[in-house]
Amino acid sequence: GQEGLLHRLCFLASGSSxxxxxxxxxxxxxxxxCVQSQESMQSLSSLWHTSWTEVWSGNHLLFNPDLVQVGQVVFAGPTYSVQKGDDILHISRRFGVTVEDVLLWNPDIDETTRITGYSLVEMQDLCVIPETCINSAKIGSDTVVISNVESEM
Known part of the structure; x- marks a missing residue:
């Protein structure tokens, strides 16, 4: 829940003088x-409100999803750079996810974005986990992909 945040850590070492x-x-x-003890691809995907196949598809160096190691970096999905005129509602629709999930994946975006109509800063990076392992998805305004076969509506 700290993604996108900057932290300043200060350490003070004191001795005799x-x-x-x-x-x-x-x-x-x-x-x-970073994978923690007792975590699996299934538990990580559950935290991100997605399936383990979605997470595995974004980790090309992970050959076996059952063999994640403690300390290993797992990618949830790509980052998207906000373009002029983008807002969370349209980004969520573009990637086939909910607004709530976009907010979950980007905890630094606070609730005030709801008040401002989900407006964002241009070139701001957002974490998105697009639906890539689905049987059907709307592409454009009139093309549907069903079981990897395109058909006109």
């Missing part, structure tokens, strides 16, 4: 998670 302070900035990357 000397005090040293070191500060670092930590940028929490979007759409990525």
């Amino acid at each position: 000397v005090e040293n302070k070191l500060c670092i900035q930590v940028d929490i990357l979007r759409c990525q998670m």
Whole structure:
């Protein structure tokens, strides 16, 4: 729940007469998670409200979804750069996901975006996990893909 946030961490080391302070900035990357103990592709996908096949399809270096290692970085999905005129509602429709999921995947976008009509900052990166493993999806205004076969409506 920290994706997209910047944290400034300061450490103070003090001794008998000397005090040293070191500060670092930590940028929490979007759409990525380090696997913790007892986590699986199934549990990670559940956190992201998607299926394990969706997550696995975005991790081309992971040959076996049953063999995720502690500390391994797993990608939830791609990042999308907000274009002029984009808002969360239209982005969610474009990728076939809910507004609630876009907000879940981007916890730095607070509830005030609801008040402002889901407006976003141009070139802002968002985590999106598009529906890539579905049997049917609407492409454009009149083409439907069903079982990987295109047909006109």
